[in-house]
Amino acid sequence: MISAYAVADVYAVERAAMAELAEGELMARAVSGLAEVARLRLRERGGRRVVALVGPGNNGADALYAVSALAADGYLSAAVHLDGQVHDGARRATEKSGVVLAAGPGDGVPGASVAAMVGEADLVLDGILGIGGRAGLPTFARPWVEAIGPGAYVLAVDLPSGQDPAGLVLDPDGVFADETVTFSAPKPVHLLPATELACGLLTVIDIGLDFDGVAASVRRLDRTDVARLWPIPGPRDDKYSRGVVGIIAGGENYTGAAILATTSAACSGAGMIRYVGTPTSTSLVRAAVPEAVHGVGQVQAWVVGPGLDVASRAAGAKAQLDAARAAIESDLPVVLDAGGLDLLRGPRSAPTLLSPHAGECARLLTRLTGDDVARADVEAAPVAHAARLADATGATVLLKGSTTLVIGPEASGPAYSQNDAPAWLATAGAGDVLAGLLGTLVAAGLPVDVAGALGALVHGCAAEAANPGGPVRALDVAHALPVTIARLLPVT
Ligand SMILES: NC(=O)C1=CN([C@@H]2O[C@H](COP(=O)(O)OP(=O)(O)OC[C@H]3O[C@@H](n4cnc5c(N)ncnc54)[C@H](O)[C@@H]3O)[C@@H](O)[C@H]2O)[C@@H](O)CC1
Numbered sequence: 001m002i003s004a005y006a007v008a009d010v011y012a013v014e015r016a017a018m019a020e021l022a023e024g025e026l027m028a029r030a031v032s033g034l035a036e037v038a039r040l041r042l043r044e045r046g047g048r049r050v051v052a053l054v055g056p057g058n059n060g061a062d063a064l065y066a067v068s069a070l071a072a073d074g075y076l077s078a079a080v081h082l083d084g085q086v087h088d089g090a091r092r093a094t095e096k097s098g099v100v101l102a103a104g105p106g107d108g109v110p111g112a113s114v115a116a117m118v119g120e121a122d123l124v125l126d127g128i129l130g131i132g133g134r135a136g137l138p139t140f141a142r143p144w145v146e147a148i149g150p151g152a153y154v155l156a157v158d159l160p161s162g163q164d165p166a167g168l169v170l171d172p173d174g175v176f177a178d179e180t181v182t183f184s185a186p187k188p189v190h191l192l193p194a195t196e197l198a199c200g201l202l203t204v205i206d207i208g209l210d211f212d213g214v215a216a217s218v219r220r221l222d223r224t225d226v227a228r229l230w231p232i233p234g235p236r237d238d239k240y241s242r243g244v245v246g247i248i249a250g251g252e253n254y255t256g257a258a259i260l261a262t263t264s265a266a267c268s269g270a271g272m273i274r275y276v277g278t279p280t281s282t283s284l285v286r287a288a289v290p291e292a293v294h295g296v297g298q299v300q301a302w303v304v305g306p307g308l309d310v311a312s313r314a315a316g317a318k319a320q321l322d323a324a325r326a327a328i329e330s331d332l333p334v335v336l337d338a339g340g341l342d343l344l345r346g347p348r349s350a351p352t353l354l355s356p357h358a359g360e361c362a363r364l365l366t367r368l369t370g371d372d373v374a375r376a377d378v379e380a381a382p383v384a385h386a387a388r389l390a391d392a393t394g395a396t397v398l399l400k401g402s403t404t405l406v407i408g409p410e411a412s413g414p415a416y417s418q419n420d421a422p423a424w425l426a427t428a429g430a431g432d433v434l435a436g437l438l439g440t441l442v443a444a445g446l447p448v449d450v451a452g453a454l455g456a457l458v459h460g461c462a463a464e465a466a467n468p469g470g471p472v473r474a475l476d477v478a479h480a481l482p483v484t485i486a487r488l489l490p491v492t
Pocket residue numbers: 253254255256257258305306307308309338339359360428429430431432
């Protein structure tokens with residue numbers, strides 16, 4: 001598991017370490033790791049020119065020291081900084097090592113020469129702001145960032161400047177890095193959906209800080225966690241003890257969603273599937289998933305909603321909707337997706353996992369809170385909106401996207417944020433496959449937040465396995481689940 005820590009906690013751990021170490025030791029460790037990554041990237045790309053964008057704080061000092069080390073190695077090194085607002089030691093190191101220094105804007109150095117210096121760089125070290133910064137790129141740095149050439153490799157120190165350290169909102173004018181080098185541990189900005197995209201590849205450098213006993217602010221499961229968490233059957237298990245999942249999905253319109261969700265539940269190892277559909281969906285599921293049994297019965301968890309049309313007056317729709325409402329009113333765990341979200345009236349007493357995409361999250365918030373929330377609002381501030389939905393419903397919310405967030409109501413512990421899927425997974429029906437997989441995990445008894453994070457992880461891995469590097473269809477993601485799961489489990 002990867003843990004990200006809140007900025008205040010990182011500072012506290014740093015202060016404790018500094019009290020034990022010689023002055024400057026922590027920064028020296030950070031700089032040495034940063035310079036090493038920069039050297040590696042310059043070598044890989046055959047680059048010769050490096051420029052550091054230097055802000056007034058320690059982040060700028062890291063970048064200045066690193067660029068000095070690169071100058072000593074013979075790279076053509078330069079730095080732009082705010083005159084009079086540079087770390088003294090770092091400035092002295094830079095002057096000694098022959099780095100070309102340009103202060104700008106505002107001290108007589110023409111903006112054009114600063115722009116040319118930045119524009120020619122093969123590698124740009126972004127040290128404008130670190131985790132102590134606020135969201136938003138400072139005005140002085142705008143011309144620097146605008147001057148970055150299209151072919152430059154942008155290596156951010158700690159975070160891409162302008163981006164929110166807490167990871168709550170994206171600054172479209174901030175830096176978008178190819179890679180972010182951070183120290184000791186990730187911070188929320190690196191893992192959360194709004195800002196992760198701006199960080200590029202994340203490289204964490206160990207500088208010897210100890211986070212034992214510090215609570216994570218955001219968690220991310222990795223592939224090595226699957227063996228520990230997956231419900232593996234034992235010799236005493238039978239289909240019922242493994243968990244029966246009831247799936248109320250599809251209708252006369254979205255028949256495919258029924259097949260995708262039930263196939264996914266079967267392929268992820270549900271002990272048994274009870275399917276409740278309309279006549280056409282039912283006959284298609286009978287053909288596609290012969291393992292499923294039909295009609296309402298005893299289950300350990302319900303999945304309600306993929307392809308469910310709550311306004312349908314087609315044959316069998318009323319009976320299916322009655323079953324869906326009864327499932328939501330029951331005291332059993334429920335995964336609510338797509339059309340099922342339209343049936344939620346308020347908090348439930350049993351474990352509940354909502355799995356909206358941004359549009360569905362906006363629609364549900366609008367209905368439940370009375371505020372007009374648009375899809376774009378959710379996309380701009382995913383954590384705030386998902387948390388609001390969790391608080392309004394008492395449920396755990398799995399907000400789907402390229403980074404999928406799993407967050408419970410206030411005080412229910414840190415969120416999970418998963419980024420395991422290729423962008424090819426952004427395809428119709430992929431969410432229906434996820435719903436079936438979540439149903440398997442919740443019916444097996446996993447807590448809904450763990451089921452959400454684990455499901456998103458395995459769903460992403462199955463999408464990659466279905467056709468590495470190329471397009472995937474949703475049904476192939478479901479069919480890739482058995483072998484994907486087997487590969488993630490220990491060999492017995
Ligand atoms: N094969 C199937 O049976 C499938 C069934 N599905 C089911 O379909 C139902 C509706 O899901 P949605 O997420 O589509 O519904 P939503 O109502 O959440 O989203 C539709 C939104 O997409 C916008 N939109 C539609 N076409 C667009 C286009 N070409 N370009 C830009 N925007 C466009 C619409 O304006 C609307 O805002 C759900 O119940 C879902 O489970 C989907 O999962 C797809 C596959």
